[in-house]
Amino acid sequence: xxxxxxxxxAVAALxxxxxxxxxxxxxxxxxxxxxxxxxxxxPVMPALDMARFRAELETFDFxxxxxxxxxxxxxxxxxxxxxxxxxxxxxxxxxxxxxxxPAQVADRISGAFNxxxxxxxxxxxxxxxxxxxxxxxxxxxxLPPDSSGHFTTxxxxxxxxxxxxxxxxxxxxxxxxxxxAFAGAPVMYxxxxxxxxxFKIAHQAxxxxxxxxxxxxxxxxxxxxxxxxxxVARDRAAGEVPVxxxxxxxxxxxxxxxxxARCAAIAREAGAWYHVDAAWGGAALCSPRLRSVxxxxxxxxxxxxxxxxxxATTMGCGMFITRYPAVLSETFRVAADFMxxxxxxxxxxxxxxxxxxxFMGLRLFLSLAAAGWAGYAAHVERAVDVIAIxxxxxxxxxxxxxxxxxxxxxxxxxxPGFPPIREIARRMLASGRAxxxxxxxxxxEALRICATHGEISGQDIEVLVESLSAAxxxx
Ligand SMILES: Cc1ncc(COP(=O)(O)O)c(C=O)c1O
Numbered sequence: 001x002x003x004x005x006x007x008x009x010a011v012a013a014l015x016x017x018x019x020x021x022x023x024x025x026x027x028x029x030x031x032x033x034x035x036x037x038x039x040x041x042x043p044v045m046p047a048l049d050m051a052r053f054r055a056e057l058e059t060f061d062f063x064x065x066x067x068x069x070x071x072x073x074x075x076x077x078x079x080x081x082x083x084x085x086x087x088x089x090x091x092x093x094x095x096x097x098x099x100x101x102p103a104q105v106a107d108r109i110s111g112a113f114n115x116x117x118x119x120x121x122x123x124x125x126x127x128x129x130x131x132x133x134x135x136x137x138x139x140x141x142x143l144p145p146d147s148s149g150h151f152t153t154x155x156x157x158x159x160x161x162x163x164x165x166x167x168x169x170x171x172x173x174x175x176x177x178x179x180x181a182f183a184g185a186p187v188m189y190x191x192x193x194x195x196x197x198x199f200k201i202a203h204q205a206x207x208x209x210x211x212x213x214x215x216x217x218x219x220x221x222x223x224x225x226x227x228x229x230x231x232v233a234r235d236r237a238a239g240e241v242p243v244x245x246x247x248x249x250x251x252x253x254x255x256x257x258x259x260x261a262r263c264a265a266i267a268r269e270a271g272a273w274y275h276v277d278a279a280w281g282g283a284a285l286c287s288p289r290l291r292s293v294x295x296x297x298x299x300x301x302x303x304x305x306x307x308x309x310x311x312a313t314t315m316g317c318g319m320f321i322t323r324y325p326a327v328l329s330e331t332f333r334v335a336a337d338f339m340x341x342x343x344x345x346x347x348x349x350x351x352x353x354x355x356x357x358x359f360m361g362l363r364l365f366l367s368l369a370a371a372g373w374a375g376y377a378a379h380v381e382r383a384v385d386v387i388a389i390x391x392x393x394x395x396x397x398x399x400x401x402x403x404x405x406x407x408x409x410x411x412x413x414x415x416p417g418f419p420p421i422r423e424i425a426r427r428m429l430a431s432g433r434a435x436x437x438x439x440x441x442x443x444x445e446a447l448r449i450c451a452t453h454g455e456i457s458g459q460d461i462e463v464l465v466e467s468l469s470a471a472x473x474x475x
Contacts, residue, residue, distance in 0.1 A: 013065055024068055031076050039085045043432030048082040089453040089460045090434040092390075095252070095280045095309040098453040102370045103313035103363035110359035117357035118349040121341025130361030131346065133368065137305060138321045140285045140373075142298025148328065148345070149302075149321035150352050151360040155279035156197040157353055158304035158320035159246070161331075163188060163205045164353075165302060165322065166244035166273030168331040175330065179206055187211045187235055188244035188272075191223035191258060193251040193441075195277065207243075221256035221403055221442050223247060225266060232270045242272040249294055250281020253439040253448060254402075255409030257281060260296025267301075276300040279318070281407055283310030286376035290384065293406045310380060310408075312454055313363035325351075383408035383451035386461065390449055393465045402446050411439060411446035418472035421445045427471035434464045 016024070085091060087098045115123040117130070130151055138147040152158045166188070167174045173181030186207050190198055192214045202212040213231055218224045232242050245267035247258035260276060267274035276297050282305030284290040285297075297303065301324060307317040322328055328351050329344050341347055349355050368376065387408045391401055398415030414424060425438045425447060439448040449464070 013068070016068075024072070027069060028072055031072060035076050035080045036087055039080055039087050040089065042085075042088070044085050044088045044091050044435040045429055045432040046082050046084060047432070048078065050082075053078065053082065084435060086452070088435075089456045090463055091453055092449045092456075092464060093435045093437055093452060095306070095450065095452060096315075097309065097312035098455065099314040100312040100367050100371075100454065102366040103307075103317075106359075106362040106366045107314050110362050113359070115359050117359050118355055119339050119341045119347045120343050121339065121347075123359070126359045126362065127346060127348065129365050130348075130359075133361050133365050134319060134321055136368070137282075137285070137319060138303075141282075141294075141300070141303060141321070143300070143303070143321065143323050146325065147321060147323045148325040148351075149319060150348055151307075151357075151364075152318035152320050152352070153316050153354070153360075154308070154318045155195070155277070155304050155306045156201065156318075158279070158306075158318045159195075159198065159275070159277055160201045160204060161320045161328075161353060162246065162273065162275040162302045162304065162322075163201055163207070163244055164331050165324070165327050166275070167205065167207070169273060169324070169327045170241065170243040170271075175333075182241050184239035184241045185211060186243045187213055187240045188246065189213045189215055189228060189231065189242065190246040190277070191215050191217055191248060191251070193217055193221050193223075193253055193256065194246070194248055195252045195279065198246070217256075217442060219442055221251060221254040223258040223263065225259055225262045228263070228266055232266065232272075236270070242270045244273045244275060245270070246275040246277050249276050249278035249297060250284075250407050250409075252280070253409075253446075254411050254441045255281070255405030255407040255450070256403065257293055257406070260294070261299060262296075264296060264299035274299065274301045275304070276302075277304045279304050279306040280309040282306070283376065283380050284407060286373050287380050288377065289381055290377075290406070307364040307367075310383070310452075311364060311367060311376065312379070312452075313367055316358075317360045317363050319364075320352075379454055380408070382454070383456075386451040386456050387449070389458075389461055390451075390464065393461065394468070397465070397469060399468075402441050402444055408451040410449045411441040412449065413444065413446055414468075414472050421447055424468065424471045428467055431467055431471070433467040434460075436464075436468075 086096045115126045117123050117126055120127040134149045171181040179186055198212055199209050202209050215228045216224050245263055247260050247263040249257045264274050284294055302322040305319045307313040308315050332351050344350055348357055387410050391410050394412055400413045402413055403411040422438055428436060437448040439446055
């Protein structure tokens with residue numbers, strides 16, 4: 001059979017031959033491994049001369065193509081010196097983990113297949129894998145067997161989804177008329193220690209930032225339930241409509257857990273959707289030793305859990321889970337006859353904020369399948385033990401613990417005579433020896449130390465404690 005005229009050849013720089021791909025893949029593997037080793041031993045802070053870097057960056061005008069091999073060398077070097085290293089076990093920082101290895105492998109695999117996760121029609125196996133993992137986490141949390149959910153770009157998207165579901169359930173007219181469907185202004189409640197993305201979420205969802213009602217805490221960083229009850233009663237009397245109560249299980253600053261069961265009862269009584277933001281703390285579900293600290297999570301209408309936090313997957317792997325799949329489907333319903341499938345209960349484009357989607361869930365699937373619940377239990381328990389040791393060591397040197405988290409975050413104030421907290425943090429970061437954050441916990445400024453890395457050693461703890469003392473010494 002004659003094939004007629006051939007199209008022009010494929011662009012080799014974009015689609016090299018298989019042998020060249022393998023050569024480059026091997027090269028990337030070795031470059032990353034060497035770089036990770038150096039990053040783990042070197043300074044936590046970026047050491048890049050940004051002026052020089054920007055000047056180099058300007059030379060990329062994309063007119064003359066360069067070899068991928070040299071570009072890989074350039075990029076890995078810039079990243080090795082141009083980021084705060086979450087891969088360094090002395091990063092005692094925000095909830096950004098050193099990524100676990102199965103998740104890194106997952107990214108490579110999903111990058112190679114590049115499946116479109118919008119629909120089960122185009123990606124039957126990946127969509128089924130994601131749904132399976134979400135169900136497993138839902139069951140672990142004690143939600144009913146027919147609960148569902150999906151992977152999100154992050155915790156913020158999952159929390160946004162919770163507010164949209166809450167609004168959709170609260171007023172049948174919300175889908176068509178937005179907040180105009182409510183008899184009074186819809187409002188939501190979460191504690192003052194909440195993650196501040198909630199302000200953006202209230203804005204995005206159209207209820208407005210003033211509709212986010214911040215409930216005082218009890219002095220220990222947990223939501224004050226009596227205050228919540230009072231606020232709800234007052235707002236209802238004023239004609240406002242409580243649509244959502246979000247309790248936090250593992251606050252960003254202090255790792256505190258709101259009274260989950262009491263918050264559930266108050267939300268029910270108010271007719272509001274009950275969400276638990278367990279973006280970081282949710283991983284404690286894996287541990288029989290820690291599970292009880294999350295008692296009451298099973299009462300949630302929906303949950304946020306980020307795999308890219310304590311589950312230590314690569315970035316951008318949140319989860320939204322709900323006991324009301326029908327509300328989720330109603331919230332994101334749409335007709336699109338060009339899509340390869342229309343399975344209301346399953347297709348991600350019919351149940352999520354996103355349309356085109358990456359295979360994010362493979363990261364948690366591979367990690368969970370490789371480590372098992374027991375592996376993850378050991379991982380989270382280890383982090384809690386690390387923080388217990390740090391606490392013991394710092395208290396012995398006169399530091400004061402401000403929080404009493406059952407998870408793996410410690411907020412401390414320095415001994416008398418030390419410089420202000422921000423100055424201690426500045427000196428510490430300038431040394432590049434370890435990374436800690438400054439936070440405000442229960443109204444007081446504190447240094448926040450979190451065990452985010454899965455390989456923190458006794459020596460790393462030693463360096464942290466010594467560096468904090470050195471940062472506090474007169475200069
Ligand atoms: C309790 C809590 N909720 C939500 C978020 C937001 O998550 P993400 O950064 O994945 O959007 C965070 C982030 O630290 C958090 O600590």
